[in-house]
Amino acid sequence: MDSSSPQPSETPNRAGRPEFTKEQEATVLLAACRRVTAAVRHERAESTRQLLGETAKTQVYGAFVTLRREGQLRSCCGHLGPSVSLGDALDHAADRAATDDPRFPPIARSELNQLDVDVWVLWGPEPVAARGEDRVGAVVIGKHGLLIERGYARGLLLPGVAVDHGFDAKTFLQQVCVKAGLPTDAWKRDDTSLMVFEGQAIEGRMADVCPAGAEDDVRPAAVAGGFYPGNPREMQHTLDDLFSSVPASPAPQPWAGALAPHAGWVYSGKLAAAVFSRIAIPDCAIILCPNHHGRGARWAVAPHRRWLFPGGELASDPELAARLADGVEGLELDAEAHRQEHAIEVQLPLLARLAPRVRVVGITVGDSSLPELLRFGVAMSVVLRDMPRRPLLVVSSDMNHFADVATTDRLDSLALNAIATRDPELVYETVRQNRISMCGMAPCVVAMETLRWLGCLNRCESVGHATSADAGGISDRGVVGYAGLLFG
Numbered sequence: 001m002d003s004s005s006p007q008p009s010e011t012p013n014r015a016g017r018p019e020f021t022k023e024q025e026a027t028v029l030l031a032a033c034r035r036v037t038a039a040v041r042h043e044r045a046e047s048t049r050q051l052l053g054e055t056a057k058t059q060v061y062g063a064f065v066t067l068r069r070e071g072q073l074r075s076c077c078g079h080l081g082p083s084v085s086l087g088d089a090l091d092h093a094a095d096r097a098a099t100d101d102p103r104f105p106p107i108a109r110s111e112l113n114q115l116d117v118d119v120w121v122l123w124g125p126e127p128v129a130a131r132g133e134d135r136v137g138a139v140v141i142g143k144h145g146l147l148i149e150r151g152y153a154r155g156l157l158l159p160g161v162a163v164d165h166g167f168d169a170k171t172f173l174q175q176v177c178v179k180a181g182l183p184t185d186a187w188k189r190d191d192t193s194l195m196v197f198e199g200q201a202i203e204g205r206m207a208d209v210c211p212a213g214a215e216d217d218v219r220p221a222a223v224a225g226g227f228y229p230g231n232p233r234e235m236q237h238t239l240d241d242l243f244s245s246v247p248a249s250p251a252p253q254p255w256a257g258a259l260a261p262h263a264g265w266v267y268s269g270k271l272a273a274a275v276f277s278r279i280a281i282p283d284c285a286i287i288l289c290p291n292h293h294g295r296g297a298r299w300a301v302a303p304h305r306r307w308l309f310p311g312g313e314l315a316s317d318p319e320l321a322a323r324l325a326d327g328v329e330g331l332e333l334d335a336e337a338h339r340q341e342h343a344i345e346v347q348l349p350l351l352a353r354l355a356p357r358v359r360v361v362g363i364t365v366g367d368s369s370l371p372e373l374l375r376f377g378v379a380m381s382v383v384l385r386d387m388p389r390r391p392l393l394v395v396s397s398d399m400n401h402f403a404d405v406a407t408t409d410r411l412d413s414l415a416l417n418a419i420a421t422r423d424p425e426l427v428y429e430t431v432r433q434n435r436i437s438m439c440g441m442a443p444c445v446v447a448m449e450t451l452r453w454l455g456c457l458n459r460c461e462s463v464g465h466a467t468s469a470d471a472g473g474i475s476d477r478g479v480v481g482y483a484g485l486l487f488g
Contacts, residue, residue: 017123017198018058018086025202026209027052028090032065032119033210035094040107045095049087056087061197063089064120064158065097069111075101078120078156080147086121093119108296110303110335113207120158125197132188139169144196146176148187155180159199219304219335219362223342228265228349232311238265239353242273252280256456257393257447257487259419259440262289262343267468268398268482272350275463275484281355282392284317286324288443289343289396291364296337298366299376301325302344303333307360309349317359320391324361327383328376337364343396343440361391365443370428373442377424377449385454393447397440399481405469411436412465412481419485422457424448451487461486 020028031048038045049056063086064078077096079089099106107115122145128138139146145159155176162172173187173194186192224230229238242265260275261268291300301321307314325333338344344362351358365376384390400411415438418430424445431441438444451457463484 017200018060018121020055020121020200024052024055027055028086028121029117029119029202029204029209032090032094033117033204033206035091036065036067036098036107036115036117036206037112037210039095039098040109040112045091047087048090048094049085052087052090056085056090058086060084060086060089061122061125063093063122064118064199065090065093066118066120066158067097067107068116068118069114071116073104074111074115075104075107076158077101078122080122080156090119108332108334108336110333113211115206117204117206117209118160119202120160120199121202122158122197122199125195128194128196131190135173135187135194136169139172139196141167141169141172143198145199146172147195147197148176148180148182149193149195150180150182150186150189150191153180153182155182158201160201217305219302219307219338221309221345222340223345224310226264227342227346228269230310235310235349238269239273239349242269242350243277243353245270246274246277249274249278252278253488254280254282255392255486255488256390256454257395257451259395259397259444259483259485259487260347261398261466261482261484262346262396262440263398263468263480263482265346267471267480268466269350271464271466271482271484272347275486276347276350276354278463278486279392281351281358282389283357284320284359284361284389284391285351285394286320286361286363286391287344287347287394287396288363288365288440288447289341290439290443291337291341291366292343292439293340294366295339296364297332297334298368299328299331300334300337300364301331302338302362303335304338304362307345307348307362309345309352312349312352314348314352314356315359317361320359321361323383324363324380328379330372331363331376338362347394347396363443365446368442370425370445373428373445374424374449376446378453380446380450381453384450390454390456393450393487395440395444395447397438397444399436399438399465399483401437401439401480402478405467405479408467408479408481412483415441416462416465416483416485419444419448420460420462422448422452422460422487424452448487457487459488461488 031051062080066076067074075097079092174184229235260272
């Protein structure tokens with residue numbers, strides 16, 4: 001257990017131990033959880049005073065909110081004051097713990113239901129009058145927390161720190177010096193202010209107290225009615241047309257990966273349908289795409305259990321998603337990045353038409369350096385290599401954007417020729433050096449590197465190339481290119 005730097009406390013608040021009933025303790029915990037949830041969701045938070053009633057007026061030395069995930073500290077922030085009410089202290093502590101602990105990134109929406117929450121209510125600060133080594137005798141493990149100050153240096157440790165780590169009083173004093181950035185023997189010096197205080201922890205799980213992520217179990221359709229039909233019957237008719245337009249081809253084969261376009265179906269749906277028609281789709285697919293909106297984590301795997309689209313749904317594989325998040329450094333379980341992203345959603349009805357039982361794990365990949373993307377691919381291959389049936393890796397990407405037809409064809413050819421070499425580094429360098437606005441270049445590099453390490457990048461076959469001009473789009477400057485590829 002730890003804590004962020006406290007606010008200065010010039011005059012101790014000498015309020016005694018607050019006496020809470022079990023019902024009041026539960027309400028304090030609920031108030032903190034609601035406040036954290038609202039801050040994470042960027043929603044207007046209700047004051048804890050409204051929920052706590054008269055309990056909010058209880059005078060305390062301060063309050064801290066500690067958040068842990070899988071036993072690891074995720075955030076801990078608090079508020080102290082010479083005269084502070086529990087309601088005010090709890091509001092400040094919860095808001096800061098959610099978004100403003102400088103040691104950690106802000107809490108993500110997808111983490112909420114995975115958090116353990118401790119609310120520390122503090123009271124009884126007393127300056128330690130003893131000097132030098134005698135200060136050891138003033139510290140009672142299991143009862144006291146410590147606040148040390150010298151000049152601008154200040155550090156606080158809650159009472160539970162010594163208990164959790166098995167510290168004796170001297171070690172506890174040394175550790176609060178470390179927290180303040182002071183020498184470990186600074187607690188002995190006369191020019192160092194030392195204070196003890198007492199506290200009570202109210203503990204619970206966010207998922208039990210204030211279920212916060214239920215909506216993240218389902219990813220509702222976000223772009224139906226725009227990129228593809230929003231009416232279920234119309235969508236099915238459009239799917240009939242798209243798949244009936246696919247040229248006759250050999251029976252579907254067990255390809256390891258694919259690249260399919262993700263524009264509106266009117267522009268790229270036929271080519272995407274042709275790509276998926278060539279594949280014997282396994283029981284799981286991982287779709288990697290760009291993060292078009294820049295929301296959420298830079299690398300985000302969707303935590304959802306189900307993907308919805310008009311009149312239907314596909315299951316996800318939350319266990320695989322969690323394994324990927326654990327196995328790829330920098331990849332986070334994050335729903336926010338997927339909330340408005342179209343590049344996976346437009347593929348779902350196409351996959352569902354051919355393989356209604358396929359489970360889809362979605363990953364958005366933001367802008368990254370080449371070494372980062374290669375590291376991502378290697379790590380993902382480690383997660384996937386021992387699976388008895390490996391997922392299909394789908395890169396959802398359009399090619400060059402918003403040029404005339406000739407320029408689009410030329411730049412797309414450069415990128416596609418690089419992909420055909422099966423060298424992910426060359427793909428990255430070609431796209432960057434020629435300023436090709438292939439939106440899914442980063443996920444393409446990740447997927448290719450993953451397949452390369454899995455021994456599944458031995459051939460690259462083209463399904464086709466098209467542009468938005470083929471479907472009647474603007475042809476002089478607003479053309480987008482689309483490609484379909486198979487990897488095996």
